[in-house]
Amino acid sequence: MKRRKKSKREDIIAEWLQLYPIREFDSETDENGRVVVIVPRQENWLFRKILPKPNLPAGRVKLDEVGSFVWQCCDGEHTVANISKLLDEKFAERVKPADERTVVFLQQMYKEQFIKVYISRDNPPTVSE
Template sequence: MEIPEGKVSLLDAVPVRCSYITTEWEGECAVLAYPRFKYKWMRRFLLPKGMSPDIRVRLEEHGTAVWNLIDGHHTVREIITLLAPHFGEDKNYGPRVTAYLMQLRKDRFIQLTIGN
């Protein structure tokens, strides 16, 4: 069940990857791929020949670290705690991670659900 905005603390929410997003790898970085068109008929008639049916988004090191922890089980609070060693000396990484997760939600890469 997706969380309506403003109803639950973001830190207690559980990010879940959307089912139409696939993850590929370029070295150590994740590349997210999603369909250009929602419906197959649109791809068939609107996609120019030679163009990929997917849009690909390459995540940098920090984005990949966050993406790897989005497994449908960890809360946002747990993800922030687990990323502490990755961000090292950066004491302001918590708000950066939450802002990144909200952007992923806005771009429909993830949904935020209520943890069990």
């Protein structure tokens, strides 16, 4: 009997579960306990050369309850697998399958450069709170 080969998606999820995510931006908590990520505006290099430095306000990204919980766990101390387990314990049926949902959310955060991920916890930068 041949052993079933893992799909590429399962491999990616398994790899991500071993990583340590860490926040790149500051955040604050609103009156409902939800996290608001403060994203600095990026300036175009051409505008920097031509125009005086404008005072661009920072962008604000509001996370839902689940996203807020995951964001607060992205401290460089928890692996994605740990975060997924904590998420499953806290939100149970709302986040099934927890591993996949956690990985997809963190991949989006990584793509937008809200977080960095590390293979080991040995030398990640510390999060300033």
